[in-house]
Amino acid sequence: MKVKDTIDYSQFEFLSYFTRAELFDLENFLFLRTYKKNQLLFMEGDPRERIYFLKEGFVKLEKVSSDGTMLYVDYVRAYNMFPYGGFFKDNFYHFSASALTNIVVYYIPTRILEEKAMYNTKQIFAIIHHLSKILEYHENRLQTLTTSNVRDRVEQSLACLIKDFGYKNNGRWIIDLPMTLTELSKLTGASRETVSHIYNDLKKSGILILEDRRFIIYDRDYFAV
Template sequence: MISKEQYFYLRQLNDFKYLTIEQFDDIVSKIQYRKALKNHTLFFEGDHRDKLFLIQSGYVKIEQADVSGSFIYTDYVRQDTVFPYGGLFLDEAYHFSAVAVTDISYFRLPMDLYEKHALQNVNQMKHLCRKYSKLLNVHEIKLRNMVTSSARMRVVQTLATLLLEVTTEEGCLPFPITTIDIANMSATTRETVSHVLKELRQEEIIELNHKKLFYNDKQYFKKFIE
């Protein structure tokens, strides 16, 4: 069971507010609330896709490796949104792994129940379509990043995408990030990332302190995500 405060918290989120009260209450009756420490794995790539997750506090990193293990797709999940949406109504297994990069509190709910009620609700399906469109726009930006021949530009555009997706009002990433993470997201080497970060720090565009990334000049990055 969840608390009254949690009930109203969930109800006001876009991922639930278009459902009827009856549909929402049916889902809530099956929702589980959990807390976990940093490095906890929510699910592994290839696991049976039977749960949706919602992060209330903290952050989660998602990763997907190719067959050889030489390429790793990395992304981050923002708070207050249900995930994963990729494969909704279609896939039987998760496409990637999800690991907490901070201590987290989260909800998990049955995939089939959410899909059932979403399909019966036009407004909820409109919301899902809008959400897919926004996700597609972000991934188009990332694809544009990956086809850029300049490794330096790929690193800069990766930092710009992080600014778009998860940065806080204070202008910093709310979780630690390593040069390896940025290299995986930029399809380049750790050495290249270190060199680019050094240049950006010297130009006072960013700061990097104990794996905490601060954006001193947001306008510099915003031109790469418009």
């Protein structure tokens, strides 16, 4: 549905670079939608018709091979835009997006947003900067997944999650991302049973605990990278 409420565009870095006049014009093409947990926003191969701005919740981006192997995974938190990849050139999505939690999103037709952004230098630099961060994240993750030691993969993946989604609270670190052992097993390319064994070992050692789908880290130095 069309957005009727006032939006604080400064909360969305990408939109904050537009002028007031440009934002006023974009409001004619700005829509609001809610999705329930596990609902698909789009699938790999769908026409790249919308660019999304996440207002509430978490979104999971993933690409899976025909045999079920996870080829790509990323997570989006509130006040971020997605997808960045394919700007100005792609006609189809290269991965799928699903609601990791109940979510609220704004979306703008891709063609409209790209036409506005291509003449804005700050927008171009913002896209390049974010794509560089995505590349760095996946370079680090690739290094993690190429190690043959499963425990190292799990621990290094947790270290990356702490870096990207962690915050300190009362002397402990909380990974602010809904997570289960099944999700962690997909992220690390390990079996659910193996991840469960490693988790129980770390839990018994007082290093971390999984509570209400959030990892709580008691020994941050253990995951120092």
